[in-house]
Amino acid sequence: MEEEQQIIGRGTWIDKLADELLQREKSLGRKTDLIRVESGLGASGIPHIGSLGDAVRAYGVKLALENFGYKSELIAYSDDLDGLRKIPEGLPESLKEHIGKPVSFIPDPFGCHDSYGLHMSSILLDGLDKLGIKYKFQRGVDTYKNGLLKDQIHTILINSKKIGEKIAEMVGQEKYQEVVPYFPVCASCGRLYTAIAYEYLVDEKKIKYKCSDTTIGSNPLKGCGHEGIADITKDLGKLPWKVEFAARWNAFDIRFEAYGKDIMDSVKVNDWVSENILNFPAPTHVKYEMFLDKGGKKISKSLGNVLTSQTWLRYGTPKTILLLLYKRITGAREVGIDDIPALMDEYNELENIYFGKIKLDNETKVVRSKGLYEYVNLLNPPKVQKPYVNYRLLIQLCKIFRENRIPLVTKKLLEYGTIKESSPDVEEIITLAGNYADDYDIPTKVEIELDDISRQVLGHLVNILSSDQEPTDLQNTIYQIAKDKGMQPKDLFKMLYQIILASDRGPKIGPLIMDIGRKKIASSISEYL
């Protein structure tokens, strides 16, 4: 092997991918004055954090291309002309009457956007905005309304027989041997999928269809019986996914698109259509695994309890999402809120490497860690390091201090010498860790059995704590009152920790009680008496 390892760009998989893309474009001899990358975003259900991955990673490739000196642009394409196929869990049953209609023509059940589709894509775009991802938003509805794909649609339709056979051969789906690959929106009832296209009038560029009964998944969907003719250059209707990507790639001159393995077959077919029917070399691809929830099941866009970026950002910074998505692309991954503490601390570690606070003996690792840090900062890393406090430590402190949290936790951090002074950055992390502590480390009131002696001891303690006089040596006092009544101090301490922290263990009890407030503790104890 070579003496020195060849490092491409900033040493991450993103650079390697961008390099491969450039090599390919060169060998194809295509113009590279503007390299467009695309990411798709579904608009049929609530977008989960994995849906951001498609756009975030494509944006990473765009950054890498720019880093290599090329102009690049990310198109975020919303599939909002797709029909609603089933009601996502947790959404109102009233949506049932809209099944089959394009999501852009269904009213927003939440009432805050112009349509169902726009509501869903807005959640995703909002997430991207919060991460600082820049993109050009392109709606499927506008694409078709404006006839941007009309040439590709025409070419695909006149080759529909050949395509239908190829699809059957490649992925075993036989329907396009019978059906023309175009879904008109029924002019009468406004539904896709029921309007079955059966003939393409080549000279007029029109599709003849009949709105008939069909099934979506296992659910039957009634057609209205309308017979119509749709103009592919302006009437509403769309290509099925098996050929639509290819049309888009060609029309928008897309050179890169990542995809999840669930649409692997569609991409395979589209690559073929792109190259062989549209005569447009398919974009460079990268395939990624789906994000799974902690049970190992796919996070489905159409299920309830979706882990959205908005939920994530309650507990973690935007950087943790970027880190999650940029650290690697391979591998099936289970992801959940409980990954946030590790990601918070991992980001800090990268920052320490970047600023030279941590030395690594492996030079390649240093370069790659710095590169990852730069991508997580969207190639615009800060000039100075922000103060940081270990997230897990903060969770512990936030569990103890639930009221008046920020000043009390800050005070403790100053005492520990963890920070030199309070700052908005530290306060932000305290808030995030506090949310985590409140939502995921919920103290359950422990049932404690108290015997007579325990009651006496605790009663005595309540009196001391409620007194206006500040106890001098609380730690010792507690120890003494237990001993006086013949109770094991050990048992008393355990009891107190259970009452205060819902735990068998905890920090030194005297200072802890003083920090939280002795009268507050007194009333907590009283509840058990």
Next chain:
RNA sequence: GGGUUCGUAGCUCAGCCAGGUAGAGUACCGGACUUUUAAUCCGGCUGUCCGGGGUCCGAAUCCCCGCGAACCCGCCA
């Protein structure tokens, strides 16, 4: 039926995608401190890197064959 991913310390996992001394947290053991529980600090222990073969000076990492687990596709988009 087709495909993808995963398998590393008792446990949870990182490291693998660009080969170079096998790691972290936790658990456990010991010590310091503590009139006490704990926290904290210091030190220590733990490996068939799923099995087998190949490439290589060198493999947890790359390739092939198995075994086990999970997921995706095989409606539709």
